[in-house]
Amino acid sequence: MSSAATRPAGPDDLWSVDEHLEDILSTVRPLEPIELQLLDAQGCVLVDDVTVPVSLPPFDNSSMDGYAVRVADVAGAGEEFPAVLEVVGDVAAGAADPVRVGPGQAARIMTGAPLPPGAEAVVPVEWTDGGLGEGPVSGMRARSLAPEGAEGHVHVYRSAEARAHVRAKGSDVKAGDLALEAGTVLGPPQIALLAAIGRGTVRVRPRPRVVVMSTGSELVQPGERLAGGQIYDSNSFALTAAARDAGAIAYRVGAVADDAETLRSTIEDQLIRADLLVTTGGVSVGAYDVVKEALSYAGDADEAGSGVEFRKLAMQPGKPQGFGSIGPDHTPLLALPGNPVSSYVSFELFVRPAIRALMGVTDLHRPRARAVLKADGALRSPKGRRQFLRGTYTDGEVTPVGGAGSHLIAALAQADALIVVPEDTESVEPGSEVEVVLLG
Amino acid sequence: MSSAATRPAGPDDLWSVDEHLEDILSTVRPLEPIELQLLDAQGCVLVDDVTVPVSLPPFDNSSMDGYAVRVADVAGAGEEFPAVLEVVGDVAAGAADPVRVGPGQAARIMTGAPLPPGAEAVVPVEWTDGGLGEGPVSGMRARSLAPEGAEGHVHVYRSAEARAHVRAKGSDVKAGDLALEAGTVLGPPQIALLAAIGRGTVRVRPRPRVVVMSTGSELVQPGERLAGGQIYDSNSFALTAAARDAGAIAYRVGAVADDAETLRSTIEDQLIRADLLVTTGGVSVGAYDVVKEALSYAGDADEAGSGVEFRKLAMQPGKPQGFGSIGPDHTPLLALPGNPVSSYVSFELFVRPAIRALMGVTDLHRPRARAVLKADGALRSPKGRRQFLRGTYTDGEVTPVGGAGSHLIAALAQADALIVVPEDTESVEPGSEVEVVLLG
Known part of the structure; x- marks a missing residue:
């Protein structure tokens, strides 16, 4: 399953963070596209270019509530000498066959109605006087009242140029135009455009x-009672939310006990609804490291490219990792550990990019920034490991929260950034x- | 329903964008809290301070796979002269009653297991030699193999200080500590902490x-066939996605026809599942402006604070608005128009903050920035109106896309920013x- 790039050779050689990530991203392929209802496609990536089938607007229409007129009939109209036109009827939005406006005539027209x-x-x-004969009005009378x-007749107090307050057919987009490019992520405005050009599905x-599962016989579900030696399962909650x-x-x-057979059958059960499986725990060098044990058997010898490889990364926290x-x-x-x-x-470094690669987006990674370290003392980091410390970032400054310990979950809940200390750096002032x- | 602040007096007086927003935010109250399962609470706001019921970790435990020892027994141990200890058994994670380690003894211990x-x-x-007698090992043999x-006995090649590789009870958080403050938005790390301290619900x-509905007899569902004078409904899709x-x-x-009775009964039907209703269309000065017509009747005279007020805003686009x-x-x-x-x-200016006020978050608004205008010519804006033009923003520069027309939905789909032109500005170079x- 691995690509041809140079990789650590022996089982005890350390992989760099970048080598591990590259191995994942060279393996994970975007999911096969499907046709979805528009609102089910929110946040998804468009697979094909979408062209405009009919021009928008599909017909000349009014941008105002008012009267549709001939230009010559209102030329020179003013407050003192209004044009007086015969009103031949209403043109409502949606009118299929609007009334004709002849010389000396006007039709009352609503916003969006066809000219x-x-x-x-x-x-x-x-x-205008709205047909009431009592000078300029501020609006039309509601249909229910009239x-x-x-x-009757309408007084028009101002002249209008040709096409005034008319939105021309095709002035938004024209039939055949490119509406959206393949690769576009569909947010609300893109969904608006697809609906506007008549696309019900995309x-x-x-x-x-x-599918997220944690492993460990010590894990108890939150809300239950802890016995001796037990802790609450938090990883399956955190990573489900993060996914x-x-x-x-x-x-x-949820949590699976440290038993290889149970884990194997649970994973097999879950495969039917999984595009990606994430486990936590059981990947290190202990005798009870059940994920490592169970998945060493999972690769089918008849199936090329199957199997999970466990490796050590030059990283803190997160040294033991499995991928396959x-x-x-x-x-x-x-x-994951x-x-x-x-x-x-x-999860942030490896699973999130994998999920986003499955989605087919190009923007795989969290944004990064340069920041000035604000701390009471120097940060220490082990040589040869890329360290990721938790911190809070504001306006170009980052302050560490909590220590380096990988069990410090309270500090993690206060953090909004990871501080990256490179492999060759042992101290940051x-x-x-x-x-x-x-x-x- | 309006607050006591100074407001435009007459029905034709313009409201400023800020006055309208303030009216909305002074009316909309955060929703009543409910107890939710942890993963159902993702993205929600915590109502109470949460304190830690039991210390984390709840007991001293091992941070490594290895051997639990007494310090004196490994003092001075080295490659050449290892300490040789009697192995009294395994301590797995989750062990309720671990074996006792006496002088000259060691217990094989897994990460997370109680000391x-x-x-x-x-x-x-x-x-260590992992009990195999063949020099340092890189890990334990899996339980299935042994x-x-x-x-038997284990050779230990290095000494250890007291508490080495031991995570102390309470070193993460202590019982009684504040875990999370009221008002915290629950993301993955906060959910992790709540699970870790045993909270199954919050x-x-x-x-x-x-509930989002568009109005207009001209509206057809995407995927259906357009007849004369008709257009596709896009607003109900866009605003549902945006909500x-x-x-x-x-x-x-979806789309409701321009009939006041139908609209009123649709709204009444929907009230049961709505914390907020959003309509589009039918709010202007036309004779068929059904939202205005239907909702003018909706306020119950017996119910103080009920009713919808329609007003004109000093804004482009978006002049006609209703709120109540x-x-x-x-x-x-x-x-909405x-x-x-x-x-x-x-939606962006008024509905989004209203939704976020209902959620109880303090961060109601989209972020704003200053940007240098990149354009071929000056932007024109009507005096007395705050104009919101669509643009694309990159690295401190903004470029307008499309024109000012409020029907230009294709340009909106390319934009990622709104350019704000203040009321007193008529031209921006x-x-x-x-x-x-x-x-x-």
């Missing part, structure tokens, strides 16, 4: 379905510039 | 349920600094 044949311009109702519609890459935040449909399976694919569809699987901070940081990953 | 009584420190397995567990303000983006649960009712409350629960209702760009801009609203 009737014979008319050249629209005068806003505020430039159900007979417009009739071909996109679907949201990836991500959703990344754009996925996430399923939380599993099952008949070669579903990608990321096996079990410490809450390790699993969360690993306050006031130095560091790279930060903004968790947004 | 057994008698032991003072943990030596990583990599500092089901008998740890026994009291938050729920996501607002927003979700703002954090709401959004229901798209409706029904027995005084459900807030925003009636019907042009696609007008309704979208109105290229190179000048302008305010922009970042649509994110």
